Amino acid sequence: MNNQTSAVVGFLGLGVMGREMARNLAQAGFTVRAFDIVPGAGDALRPFGVEIVDDIPAAVSDADIVISMLPDTPQVDDIVQGPDGLLANPPRGKLYVDMSTIAPEATRRLSQQLAAVGVTMLDAPVSGGPVGAKNATLTIMVGGEADGFARANPFLRAMGTTLNHVGASGAGQTVKLCNQLICGINIQAICEALALARAWGIDLAQMREVLLGGSAASWMLDKLGVAMIEGDASAGFRIDLMMKDLRLVLEAAQKHPVPLPATALVATQYQNAQAYGEGANGNQALFKVYDRLTGQQTAATN
Ligand code: NAD
Numbered sequence: 274m275n276n277q278t279s280a281v282v283g284f285l286g287l288g289v290m291g292r293e294m295a296r297n298l299a300q301a302g303f304t305v306r307a308f309d310i311v312p313g314a315g316d317a318l319r320p321f322g323v324e325i326v327d328d329i330p331a332a333v334s335d336a337d338i339v340i341s342m343l344p345d346t347p348q349v350d351d352i353v354q355g356p357d358g359l360l361a362n363p364p365r366g367k368l369y370v371d372m373s374t375i376a377p378e379a380t381r382r383l384s385q386q387l388a389a390v391g392v393t394m395l396d397a398p399v400s401g402g403p404v405g406a407k408n409a410t411l412t413i414m415v416g417g418e419a420d421g422f423a424r425a426n427p428f429l430r431a432m433g434t435t436l437n438h439v440g441a442s443g444a445g446q447t448v449k450l451c452n453q454l455i456c457g458i459n460i461q462a463i464c465e466a467l468a469l470a471r472a473w474g475i476d477l478a479q480m481r482e483v484l485l486g487g488s489a490a491s492w493m494l495d496k497l498g499v500a501m502i503e504g505d506a507s508a509g510f511r512i513d514l515m516m517k518d519l520r521l522v523l524e525a526a527q528k529h530p531v532p533l534p535a536t537a538l539v540a541t542q543y544q545n546a547q548a549y550g551e552g553a554n555g556n557q558a559l560f561k562v563y564d565r566l567t568g569q570q571t572a573a574t575n
Contacts, residue, residue, distance in 0.1 A: 280337045284298065284340050285332060288314070290406045299323045306335075308332040333362055338364070346376045370429070371383075375521070380396040380443045398449035406432070412434075416445035461535075461559070463501065467501060497555075508553060512551055516552070523537060542559060
């Protein structure tokens, strides 16, 4: 591999998260060649020195490392197995890090296929959302070979502050899905508490402050609580993406049978939000489901 400042990163997927991560890599001094299937998706990155290219081979062929940040398993399948994909165009540095949240089983399958052409694949999903991506403070959970983790480290450090190697291929995705399970159930718990308190005429803002000082405190109550109380649906981590993650959790629990009754229940609440066309809202807007269930509304939607 080249030294850090001249190393080439092939970056695939310039959405809400990927565009910030690609920018941070360029600002850390790496040469970044980026591709997104949506034309123009990366245009705002050009002033930061990111080279926007027209197809996957142009992004990956000369890369020391390829990084992807794509919606779901089918898109990662596509950039690995498709006619332009990594199996047909193995990157020069033989290292591929998928930072999307996808199925652990698919990750293992793709990792084995890539190993057959000499490419090491790591799964490295993230937590921290668009703000963490923008500030390069993501938490990154990495599965795969230790040698690959060591080689990827300088690149991951340009995007996150907490890097953990959590096991073999697929382990990063499994830990991420456990993270999502806890987040989803926690949001649901906050929705229930806010709905009950609202029905009893409690000052919700004051209740949030009180609870943050006690054993019910959580990242969700702290960071999303105000938006929930104020009825602010503006996107952060989208309801559609959380529903995708809860589906992956439930599929994983079928593969190695583990009853997850709370996750299954929370998934139906997310489906309710999607059924009302609220999939593009941020997670905090799951509380709108309770507006419907209780016939009451938050201040902003009154
Ligand atoms: P996004 O939908 O905003 O971006 C995905 C991008 O991938 C889009 O720009 C899309 O055009 C592009 N794309 C799709 N198929 C492609 C292909 N074949 N080749 C190249 N580009 C392709 O999604 P996001 O919010 O950036 O999330 C990306 C991943 O990160 C998801 O797996 C998500 O679950 C995970 N994640 C998101 C957040 C968040 O807060 N948004 C937080 C943590 C993890």
